[in-house]
Amino acid sequence: MTTTQQFRSEHDSIGERSLPRDVYYGVQSLRASENFHITGLTMHPEIINSIAEIKKAAAITNAEVGLLDKNVADAIVKACDEITTGNLHDAFIVDPIQGGAGTSLNMNANEVIANRAIELLGGEKGNYTLVNPNDHVNCGQSTNDVFPSAGKMAVLKLLIKAQIQLERLHDALTKKAEEFDDVIKMGRTQLQDAVPIRLGQEFKAYSEAIRRDISRLERAEDEMRCLNMGGTAVGTGINADKMYLERIVPNLSMVSNLRFVQAFNLVDATQNLDGFVAVSGAVKTCAVNLSKMCNDLRLLSSGPRCGLGEINLPPRQNGSSIMPGKVNPVIPEVVNQVAFNIMGNDLTITMAAEAGQLELNAFEPIIFWNLTHAVEFLTYAVNTLTDNCIVDITANRERCKSLVDNSVGIITALTPHIGYQPAADIAKEAIKTGTSVRDLIVQKGILSQDDMEKILDAYSMTTPGISAKELLTH
Template identity: 50%
Template structure:
């Protein structure tokens, strides 16, 4: 393999001649082989790093800290990365020591060598353009890396929110499709009161919609960045006013409304916005997992379980049981959610581990956040297209469960009283008879009255005021009830 020799404070190393990274990137790649996931796995982070370097180059040129040809070469190299080129040159593991220095140097070296080739020089000819002296001018890893991380999470969220919104829309569509399918609602896995299958799916949609708003709110916290604070937030090695100018350039380049943190020292060590964002992802994952649990229960059986919905059949479910089909898509969503929930704990512990003016655990925080967003995005797309859109209602099973349930007695409490209702429910449970049959047997209500009260529209929403006002304050006993000729057949 052809190589070029590069040196740093620890000595020299042979770097592949065609590589755009340099010696510090190579050292980091050799040192850190932990996850097997390279920085290139997260193009949002590379794109964001390039934007930070471009904003710095613009500002340095304005302060006459870079020559025009150097600035133009750096900006051109950064644009290459923003456009998606050379990402395979980001070879360092995302989990690394050094608070992100290896990621920052990987970016500095790649940008420097792309710029050198554009200027007509050989890779590694750092006398012409240096990764530290020029690309990293007026910066530190400690402000460049977290600023890029904040941007990268926003970029990842930009791609995720439409997927989540589409899943919500599909749930809403199912809500409309199933609006007339009456079924039993359940609490603590026991029959409760009737509802429609449409109401159940509408609730799923509303539940997810809340977190779309929360994700967008959390992104606003990430718009306060510490670029210009350099090492610990004091702004050492930058000219006066640099931070504001650099962040203004970054806002134009990124399209995000980033602003300088009000206190750069605080912002350099604080991971609060990342912890908050992670909490939103955990909250969303918890909801998605609960929804998946519900779908698995509602589709269980198909003959000996609830069997109220039919999930799309995606693959054979067993190597030994012929004909078995498993709810593999909700199961995969469950597992995704568990990983995201666990990642939130990792982010929390890493944020707590910060010491004094820096948090050295930032790489793990950023890895977990970007990975969680990526997993949730793919899982939500899977859930919508391979599960939700193809769900069918088992109308007959839903109707049979309502008919056989003692839960419908709740709708009759205002009309026959709680004591009568409790006794009837108990008798139904012990005898196996239906609520309707026992009510008619004891002549507590006429069949016409019963049919009216048990109409679906009267059991799935608040009681109309006209019905409420006609209720009496006392309830008849079984012995005092007889069919009324004036109400029979009404």
């Protein structure tokens, strides 16, 4: 290493480069930052924290098995602890989307940790005789086990946060289902009048879909708990000490306070990324359910005078720069957009996972970029949907009742009593003349007033298991 007042010089297999004297990254990080101008952004914080936890666990393990001097290991551990508390993140300068299967990020971490450890030992940045990025920080490791493991750890942490928000949404929808259980409204199929349903039943259906999403994400978490740490380059464990291989994943679980297991077949776990596809699929399915629900909320609240107008969404902001008083369903709209983005991310993840060859998939960076953001955006979207929309939805009870009373769809309840064709004839006449179904039945003497009221009791029509005979005998 040579130094001047403002710069230091470092070399790698490509050659020598000057760097600002005080930066924590090194020559390999600098080259990567120059090579990859793609997003203009930096690595997701959870991936940075996760790779620091891996390096900490590796230093602890290497010290335990006698491969790393205790003073060097302690300095590496302290440097990693600083990173996981949010410090030094600005020294991670490589673009999230990068060639090299993540080598750039791995070396960025190795250099930052090494230089901070050097400082802690009283040396100057760049003096790699004290702490070497490859020989010490990367001891027993390869990018090919570090990077996918960091990706899995980051995704797992984000999935846990997403589940918390989905539980809140499920609870809010369940409460609305209970609140709206006595609100009878018109059900619709293919946007046409069908038969009555309770508004509470619709909201209960939403809550059940979210409950299934939570279960899917729980299963997806297990996909992220299986790591290939110890497999090094291709899963064969080359350059990894046997004792290190046995201890690295348990130590990583201890460091991260998360439960991880070592893959049964490290070669398989190094080359195949189907676990990420499975997680992305669960996240996409959740996005589909959220988007469908938000479509419904926009339809049910449409109006307020000239649409369905069966529910009221909480007004959050002006809806127009030209139309006074207009209020738009902005929260469902933003959730729809997040869902569209997640669906697109899923396609990218699927294609990238398929595109790997032989012992390694070079396209992990784009997978982690899309998956971490998909889970994170999902979390934010669910949070805003719950707090800024669902909890304050109200029902237009009179509007719902009026639409049911004036509907032709209630004629379906008469079919078991008068037959399909006579019921269809009444429906067509009601539509043509504008006369209500109830009035036509009485006028034509088809049923007595009392029997008609029993059969066309709206609440009974929304309750499964009540037979036509039971209606007329109670």
